[in-house]
Amino acid sequence: MKKQGPVSIKVALYGMDPRSHKTMELYLKGPCRGIAEVVPEEDAEIDIIDADFATAGEILETRRQQTPERPILLLSLEFLKIENTYFVQKPVKAEQLTTVLSKIVSSKKPKQLIEPEQPVTTLGESPAAIQDAIPQENTDTANPLPKATKSRKTFANNEGGYTAFLGTLSDIDFSDPEQLRRASFDAKSHLLGYVLSAFKVACRQGKAQQLNSIWKPILIFPDTRQIWLDADDKQLRVFAGIEQNHTFAGKISLLPVDAAISKIGLAADKFQDIDVFIWKLTIWTSKGRFPASINLQQSVYLKHWPNFTRLLLTPDAMRIAALLLKDPRTPLQLANLLNIKPQYVFAFISACNSLDILGQCQRSADFMVVPEVPKPSKKQNLFSKILNKLRGD
Amino acid sequence: MSQYKIIFTGPVGAGKTTAISSISDAPPVKTDAAASDMTKNRKSSTTVAMDYGVMNLEGGEKIHLYGTPGQERFDFMWDILTNGGIGLVLLLDNTRADPFQDMRFFLEAFDKFIANTAVAIGVTQMDVSSKPSITEYHQQLQTLGLKPPVFSVDAREHNDVSLLVQSLLYSLDPGLVGE
Numbered sequence: 370m371k372k373q374g375p376v377s378i379k380v381a382l383y384g385m386d387p388r389s390h391k392t393m394e395l396y397l398k399g400p401c402r403g404i405a406e407v408v409p410e411e412d413a414e415i416d417i418i419d420a421d422f423a424t425a426g427e428i429l430e431t432r433r434q435q436t437p438e439r440p441i442l443l444l445s446l447e448f449l450k451i452e453n454t455y456f457v458q459k460p461v462k463a464e465q466l467t468t469v470l471s472k473i474v475s476s477k478k479p480k481q482l483i484e485p486e487q488p489v490t491t492l493g494e495s496p497a498a499i500q501d502a503i504p505q506e507n508t509d510t511a512n513p514l515p516k517a518t519k520s521r522k523t524f525a526n527n528e529g530g531y532t533a534f535l536g537t538l539s540d541i542d543f544s545d546p547e548q549l550r551r552a553s554f555d556a557k558s559h560l561l562g563y564v565l566s567a568f569k570v571a572c573r574q575g576k577a578q579q580l581n582s583i584w585k586p587i588l589i590f591p592d593t594r595q596i597w598l599d600a601d602d603k604q605l606r607v608f609a610g611i612e613q614n615h616t617f618a619g620k621i622s623l624l625p626v627d628a629a630i631s632k633i634g635l636a637a638d639k640f641q642d643i644d645v646f647i648w649k650l651t652i653w654t655s656k657g658r659f660p661a662s663i664n665l666q667q668s669v670y671l672k673h674w675p676n677f678t679r680l681l682l683t684p685d686a687m688r689i690a691a692l693l694l695k696d697p698r699t700p701l702q703l704a705n706l707l708n709i710k711p712q713y714v715f716a717f718i719s720a721c722n723s724l725d726i727l728g729q730c731q732r733s734a735d736f737m738v739v740p741e742v743p744k745p746s747k748k749q750n751l752f753s754k755i756l757n758k759l760r761g762d
Numbered sequence: 763m764s765q766y767k768i769i770f771t772g773p774v775g776a777g778k779t780t781a782i783s784s785i786s787d788a789p790p791v792k793t794d795a796a797a798s799d800m801t802k803n804r805k806s807s808t809t810v811a812m813d814y815g816v817m818n819l820e821g822g823e824k825i826h827l828y829g830t831p832g833q834e835r836f837d838f839m840w841d842i843l844t845n846g847g848i849g850l851v852l853l854l855d856n857t858r859a860d861p862f863q864d865m866r867f868f869l870e871a872f873d874k875f876i877a878n879t880a881v882a883i884g885v886t887q888m889d890v891s892s893k894p895s896i897t898e899y900h901q902q903l904q905t906l907g908l909k910p911p912v913f914s915v916d917a918r919e920h921n922d923v924s925l926l927v928q929s930l931l932y933s934l935d936p937g938l939v940g941e
Contacts, residue, residue, distance in 0.1 A: 392940070594895075673900040674911040677929065678922045687929055691936035694909050707937070746935035748848065751766060754819040756931055756940040759785065759924040 378405040378470055380442075381413035383432065384422030386684075392760060393417070399761050400463035404470055413439065415473055420445035421459070429454075440473045447603055543665070543701065543711075552715070554658040556723070558612050560584070561647075561654040564596075565723060567623050568643060577628035583620045584608055588635070590628050594643045597635050602649070609653035642679065648720045649681045655719035657712030659700060662722070668697035668730040669718055675726065683720070684713045695743055697730050706742060767826040768927065769844055770813070771872065772853035773864045777886045777917030778829035779813045781853060784923040786815025786827055844875040849882070849930045853917065854899075857887045861894060862902050869906065881908075882930035884915030884922070 380397070382390050394407045410416070416432045418425055420443040429451075432441055442455045449456050455473055457466050542548050556562040564587065567580040571591040580587040588597040598605070659665065671693040677686065688707050692698070700718055704711040721727035746752060770778040783789070813829030828843050844850075852868050854861045865883070869876065885899065894902075899912045911929035915922040931938055 673903075673909055674913075674929065676896045676913050677911070678913040678915060678925050687925075687932045688936055688938070690911075691929070691932035694933075695936060743936055745937050748766075749935055749938060751819075751823065751848075752931045752935055752938050753940060754821065754823060755817065755825055756928060756938060758817055758819055758825075759928055760940060 377403055378415060378474055379408040379413050380405045380415045380417050380470075381410040382407055382417050382419075383410075383428045384419035384425050389419065395757060395761050396461070396463070397466075401467050401470075402463075404467050415440050415442055415470065417442045417444065420449055421447075442469060442473065549665075552658050552711075553661045554655060554719075555661045556651075556654065559654045560609055560611075560613065561650050561723065563621055564589075564647065564650060568647070570623060574625065576625045577631055579624045579626045579631070581620070581622045581624070583617055588626065588631055589643070590632075592628060595640045596643050596646050597632075597640050598646075599636070599639050605650065606653045609650050610656055644676070644724055645679055645681075647723050648675070651720045651723040652681055652683060652716050655716050657710075657716050658719070659715035660719050660722050663700070663718060663729060665700055668699050668702075669693070670697035670728050670730060671721060672726045672728065675721060675724065680720075683716045685709045686713075686717050689714055689717045692743065765826060765846060766823070767828055767843075767847050768849055768851060768930070769847045769872075769875075770827065770829040770851045770853065771840070771868055772830075773855060773858060773868075775858075776853035776855040776864075777884075777915070778853055780917035781851070781884070781915070781923045781926075782813050782815040782827045782829050784917060784920045785817060785927065787818045788816050840871060844872065847875060847879065849879045849934060850876055851926060851930060852881055852883045853915065854883065854885050855887050856885050856894070857891045861885070862899075865899070865902065866906070869908070880930055880933040881910045882926050882933065883910055883912040884917070884926045885912065886915050886917055888914045889916075 382393055385393060390407075397403070397405045397407065405415070416436070416439055418428055418432065418441060420429075422428070425443075429441065429443075432439070433453075440455060441453070442457060443449050443451065444457055444459050444461060446459045448458060455469050457469050543552075556565060560582070563580060563582065567578050567587070567589055568591070571578040571589045575591060577591065578589045580589065585598060585600050590596070600608075663669065671690060674690055674694065675686070677690075685707060688709075689703055692703060692707060698706070700714045701711060703709075704714045707714075718727055770781055772778055813827075815827035815829075817825040817827065819825060825848075828847075830840055830843055850872055852865070852872075854864055854868075858864060869881070872881070883899065885896065888896075896912055896914060900909075903910065903912070911926070911933060913922070913926055913929065915926055917923060
C-alpha cells in the first residue's frame, strides 16, 4: 500500500560510487516510496547527478550533449543554481526529492525550478568549480543552511555517504616516488599548519589568540575550545586547499587577545568547536592526500574513536576507525583490507593526526607481526541489513 | 526466525526512551509511570519496566530495541533483557553529578555481555553541560582497558542515534559493508 503512483519514474544515476548508487537506489524504493526506479542510462527519463562528485562538471556536459531533452536533477551539499537543471540539496529529504521528481514529470519539457539570474554557467571539472560559479548571496533562501556550529548537518549524515572533497587523485602507484610525493601534503604549507600552531600556542599560554593572515582573522579561545571565523564552509574549503607561498607566510601574525573583550560583538553563529573546525579544515586541506609527516611504510594506531556525530564524515571513516582500534596497521594495509580507496584512508588519518588522536608506531616490536585479519562476524548479513536500515531512514 | 535485539541502558533521564523512539519503526511501547522517588527530581515520569521498539529489516527480520529501566532496583531484569542481545548502547547524562561513576556502574553491570558483544556510549545533554568532555570519557575508559565509541548524542536526533548504533555494528565487525 506504500506506492504513491502506479508507474515509477525511470532515472539514471551519475557521479556516485557503488555504495552511494546502491544507497540512492534503496532510498528511492524505500523512503521515497518507489516514486522512481534506477534504470540503465539509455532507458532513463531523468538523469540524477551528484554534483559534489569530482567530475560532475564533465558528467553534466556529457549528459547535455547525449540526451539534450532529458531533464537533469543535481544533488549537492551546496546550493546550486545552474540553468536548465533541477536541484535538491543534500542531505536529500524524501519529501523534497519526491516533490521535485513529480514536478519534473508533470512538466513536458525541462524547466528551471529556480529561475536563473546569471548567464549560463560553464562547469569546470571540480565540484569547487561548480560552486564557484554560483552566486552565494541568497543561498539560505531556498534551503536555509544550519548554523555553522551545527555544520555536520550540512554534510551527508551517514558513514560512507560523502565523497565531495575526495577523488581528485587518480590511482596512485606507490612505488613511484613522484606519485607518492604528489599524494602527500605538508600542513605547514597551508592555513591548517598555522591554525594548528596557533591553537598549540593558545593552549600553552592559556590565552585567546588572533591569527592574522592575508585572509580573514581567526580567533582562538582555548578556554571554551572554540574558534571564531567570519566565513562559511565553502569559503573555508576553498582557502584550505590553497598552498600558501612566501607572501602568505610574511603576512602571518599571532596576537594574544583578551577573550572577554574579543567576544563582544562577535556573531554568535560564527563560533565553532575547535575540534570540529580542525577536522574539516584538515579534510579540505588533505583532499585525499596523506600528511607528509606520516610514513606510509609504518603502522599507525588510533588512540580512541573520533566523535563522529559532530564531525564531517568521510567515506568509510567508521570502518577505518573500528579496524584501527583493533590493531595498528599501515595506511595501505587498511585500504587493502577494507577494499577502499587509499584516499579515504588518507583523509581520515590526516584528520585524526591533526586532532592528535593518531599515532605512528615506532617500536620495532610493532613491526614484527602482521596483525591478523579480523574474522567476519557470523551475523554479518544481519548487521548489514541493520546498517542499510539505519542509513536508509 | 531468530529474535535479535539491541539493548539501551543508562541512568534515569539519559534518553533511552527517546533514543529508541528515534530509530524505531513503530511507536515504542513505553512503560513510564509517574516518578515517586528520587527520580522525580530529574523527570516527571520514568520507565519502570522496559521500553520496546522495533526495526523492520529487509527480508522480514526484526531487530528489537529494549530500553532498561534506569533505576537500579530493576537491575534483576537486565540479565534477562540481554539474553540474545547483539550489543549494548549505553547512554549517559552529562548533567548528572558524576557521569563517570554512572559509566563505571553500567559497564560493570553489563561486563559479561559487553565482553561477548560490544558497547557504544552516547553522552547526552552536552549542550547543557560540556564537562566532562568526550576526551575525558576516553581517558576514564582507558583506565578500564576499553576503547568503545563515545559520541555526543542528542537522543531526539535520528542521525545521532543511528551513527551510535552504526559504530556499535562496526565495533562488532569492522569489515562490515552496507549494500
